[in-house]
Amino acid sequence: MKILLEMFITFFKIGCLAFGGGYAVIAILQKEVVELKQWVDNDELTDIMAISQTLPGIIFVNSATMIGYRKKGLLGALVATLSSILPTFFLILLLTFVIWGFTDKLIVRKAFTGILLGVTALILNSVKKTWKTAVKHYSDIVLAFMATALLLFTKVNVVIILLIMAGLGFGKNLFIMIGEGKKNGLN
Amino acid sequence: MDLIELFFVFLKIGAVSFGGGYAMIPFFETEMVSHNWVSLSDYVKVIAIAQVVPGPFAVDSSSYIGFKVAGIVGALVATIALCIPSFTASVIITKYYTQFKTNKYVNALLIGVRPAVLGLLISAAYIIGLKPIYQINNTLISWTMLKALIVIGIGYYVLNQKKVKIGTFTFIVATAVVGIIIF
Numbered sequence: 001m002k003i004l005l006e007m008f009i010t011f012f013k014i015g016c017l018a019f020g021g022g023y024a025v026i027a028i029l030q031k032e033v034v035e036l037k038q039w040v041d042n043d044e045l046t047d048i049m050a051i052s053q054t055l056p057g058i059i060f061v062n063s064a065t066m067i068g069y070r071k072k073g074l075l076g077a078l079v080a081t082l083s084s085i086l087p088t089f090f091l092i093l094l095l096t097f098v099i100w101g102f103t104d105k106l107i108v109r110k111a112f113t114g115i116l117l118g119v120t121a122l123i124l125n126s127v128k129k130t131w132k133t134a135v136k137h138y139s140d141i142v143l144a145f146m147a148t149a150l151l152l153f154t155k156v157n158v159v160i161i162l163l164i165m166a167g168l169g170f171g172k173n174l175f176i177m178i179g180e181g182k183k184n185g186l187n
Numbered sequence: 188m189d190l191i192e193l194f195f196v197f198l199k200i201g202a203v204s205f206g207g208g209y210a211m212i213p214f215f216e217t218e219m220v221s222h223n224w225v226s227l228s229d230y231v232k233v234i235a236i237a238q239v240v241p242g243p244f245a246v247d248s249s250s251y252i253g254f255k256v257a258g259i260v261g262a263l264v265a266t267i268a269l270c271i272p273s274f275t276a277s278v279i280i281t282k283y284y285t286q287f288k289t290n291k292y293v294n295a296l297l298i299g300v301r302p303a304v305l306g307l308l309i310s311a312a313y314i315i316g317l318k319p320i321y322q323i324n325n326t327l328i329s330w331t332m333l334k335a336l337i338v339i340g341i342g343y344y345v346l347n348q349k350k351v352k353i354g355t356f357t358f359i360v361a362t363a364v365v366g367i368i369i370f
Contacts, residue, residue, distance in 0.1 A: 015241065015242050016241055016242075018243070019356055024355065047284075051277075051280060051287075052207075052277070053206075053207065054297040054298075055205075055273055055280070055297075056201065056202055056203055056205045056206075056276070057202075057204060057245075057269070057270065057276070058207055058211075058245045058246065058269070058273060059207040059208060060242070060243045061274065062273050065273070065274050065277035065281075066277050066280070066281045069277070069278050069281045070281060077274065077277070077278055081270060084242070085242060085243070085246045085266065085270070087241060087242055088241060088242030088243060088246040088247060088250070089246055089262070089266055091240045091242075092233070092236065092237060092240045092247040092250050093254055093259075093262060095239070096233060096251060099236060100232075103232050107367055110366045110370040111366050112231070112232060112235040112363075112366065113319075113366045113370050114338065114362040114363050114365045114367065114370065115362050115363050115366060116231055116234065116315055117316055117335055117338040117342060117362060117365075117366070118238075118338075118342050118358060118359055118361070118363075118365075119209075119234060119238065119315055119316070119359075120315050120316030120317075120342070121339050121343045121346055121362075122342075122346065122355070122358075123209045123308055123311050123312040123315065124339070124343050125346045125347065126208065126209055127305060127308045127309060127312070128347075130301070130304055130305055131305060133301060134301035134302050134305050135302070135305075136298075140302045143302035143303065144302040144303070144305040144306055146306070147302060147303040147307070148305070149306075150306070151307065151309075151310035152313060157217060158214055158217045158307075158310075159199060159203050161303075161306075162203050162205065162300075162303055162307070163203070165300070165302070165306065166296065166303060168299075169296075169298070169300050169301070169302055170295050170296045170300075171299075172299060173295035173296075173298060173299045174292075174295050177291060177295060
């Protein structure tokens, strides 16, 4: 029982501190979960972060679930996940409620326009980072541009586009794998 | 009825949104606009506000959209539904970790979907940065658009220069000031 309460407090705290997403969250997890609580070691955390990024859904939730599950089974996973998203859940509703009335003011609208362009630059930055892990073969560039073109220039639903592209990527990798298998067989 | 629809839409997003983070934006945008839940101009306000809220911004999105549809219960339903698929997948993977790590089919799928994530991110950049400005006058060619592209370009440069380390929070405050000055 004590460990669950400790988990709740730790992940709630991480949820309150997790500004800036992605890399910032890894640093916080390292400090809180690896150094202070020693629930997982550094190698495990590296593994957890790598898998979290490949699974669908919220990366932060994936890693909280995995850490909670390793430490205290299904209940641990539930506690870690829920407590890590609670701060965000309430803060966004509260802040939106407080600020909404001002968002029609000219100065706030201008500030928001600036912020959204900043977010766009942040997104392009993650395009750059993702490019390094996603593009291993010239065919990956073709797939990436195909996905972009389908998303921007057609009315096909994004879920369908994603499933098609995932199928193509999967098929392509299988094809390459079989090819490499044959090559190895000949040697 | 709304709650059931909300639940299944966010469950679906949670199950297919590979890449997480900003790559989830196209999913939220498509669903909320097609269901007439939230307009893009309201949603981007929430994204701007979310920059000063800690935690995953997908939760900001699900809480807000859910709240607009069915109040606090809607916010809960949307957020929990969004987390269910990855929660389940994370538990299963932790349990059978070694088998997953070495399974070539799992790897072929997880690596195979990455180029599509690039497409999602580029599309997210358009939805957040350019589409709201496009929708003002229904044209891609305008002074505002030119100014926007310049701000994005400078922002990208600032993020990638090595001389001064800038935190995300400082960066966001700076872009707010820039917005007030030039728009």
